[in-house]
Amino acid sequence: MFLSFSRPLSVIQAVIRNLFHSLAQERGPYMRHIKRTFIVLLTVALLLYSVAYVSDFNFKTFTFPQAWLNKVINQINYTTINSTLAVHTPNDSLQIQQRGTTVAQTTDIPVYYHVAHPSNYHFILDEPDKCKQNPFLVLMVPVAPHQVDARNAIRRTWGNESSVQGKTLLTLFLVGLTGGPEAQQQLEEESRQHRDLVQSNFVDSFNLTIKTMVIMDWLATRCPQANYSMKVDSDMYLNLENLMSLLLAPNTPRQNYITGMVMWDRPVIRDKSSKWYVSEELYPELKYPTYLLGMGYVFSNDLSKKLVEASKVIKPFNIEDAYVGACLKQLGVEPSSPPDPSKFKAYLGQYIREDFFRVITTILGSPQQLIDIWKDVKRPT
Structure with a gap:
């Protein structure tokens, strides 16, 4: 589950890249406007799909399942594990930073294991x-x-x-x-x-x-x-x-x-x-x-x-x-x-x-x- 976040994003990137190359063959200012609008709309739609895919969010409730929360925390760790780990509280007034501990953090350990470390x-x-x-x-x-x-x-x-x-x-x-x-x-x-x-x-x-x-x-x-x-x-x-x-x-x-x-x-x-x-x-x-x-x-x-x-x-x-x-x-x-x-x-x-x-x-x-x-x-x- 922790690695699932990267899969839909990579798919999104590939789809947009291929679509852009295909539309790039067209010519004319009107077509350029259509291309820009279409790509923006498609990007938003695919991003919303990826959020739903990753989070398993239930729109019938306002609760956040633990699995969803773990994915979010893991993505934060994944993108910032070698620098400051920025996790915000509800008022965004505090930041979480890495610190030393009894065990040195190494790069050969899958990064998503460090959520609980x-x-x-x-x-x-x-x-x-x-x-x-x-x-x-x-x-x-x-x-x-x-x-x-x-x-x-x-x-x-x-x-x-x-x-x-x-x-x-x-x-x-x-x-x-x-x-x-x-x-x-x-x-x-x-x-x-x-x-x-x-x-x-x-x-x-x-x-x-x-x-x-x-x-x-x-x-x-x-x-x-x-x-x-x-x-x-x-x-x-x-x-x-x-x-x-x-x-x-x-x-x-x-x-x-x-x-x-x-x-x-x-x-x-x-x-x-x-x-x-x-x-x-x-x-x-x-x-x-x-x-x-x-x-x-x-x-x-x-x-x-x-x-x-x-x-x-x-x-x-x-x-x-x-x-x-x-x-x-x-x-x-x-x-x-x-x-x-x-x-x-x-x-x-x-x-x-x-x-x-x-x-x-x-x-x-x-x-x-x-x-x-x-x-x-x-x-x-």
Whole structure:
């Protein structure tokens, strides 16, 4: 799919070139006027056709499918990969530029693979000194810029924990572009107040794969000394005592280790009406490699750099947790099932206090629910 943009354009160029040569044989001022008008109209028509061909745009809706967005981003990368990468926010006030990362960008890698590679992006807000305290575990939370309530709920609950079982913890939030100067100013003020925000200059929409790989890049470049890291969504309850017990167990590997809610033999969704649709061109296999559900997975921190390396050669697609699984397969690393798989729970259903003593992670319905449950779980028995 990523290469399909060049095909219709090359066809357009060839058609126009041949038509021009054919009409050039005619003579007379009237014919010259007809030639100019006809070529302009034909060019516009063919360009509109190419847009429809590339984008699969549905004129019945105003939504932009992920496949369409990936094509647009890829075309931007294709035309500017060796210079400034200009991707504009809705107000065209910010530009995305390439930056250095742990892996050098080379010209022998197909350019469309670099959509998800962190070298395409740089940090606007950063906390490069946070890891001077040598944290044992770093919790990285991808969240939208406007989701202040979610961040504040985490700051009041598990994100406020700095030491568990004698080990240092660090919680940081990763956001993309805000889309406007006022929102950006508010985010910068929040950053000054809490010192826990990392912002990169990718467009924060439909880009969970990019966001995840930027998280890996931050861990690899800013916090390589951490023992473990966890990518955890902003709507999650996190039991740090249970998590730390897992990581401190003598049989827990210290390298090439990643665990969570393991997904085996999951079919690739080909239904275009599904939010999880992935085209054959993006991912041709019928099933994904084994991966961890994106709600929350913990890994030995050596994997962050290795995953960034793998993203150079793994074609990006929009299912971010499955994409990480594809990178792990490239590395030859098999996700590990936790000793007790029930500790990584998607949903617990009706609230029962004792259930939250047993899990490591579970999805909640709102920031307020996280606050309420945390208070109840932490109250003296």
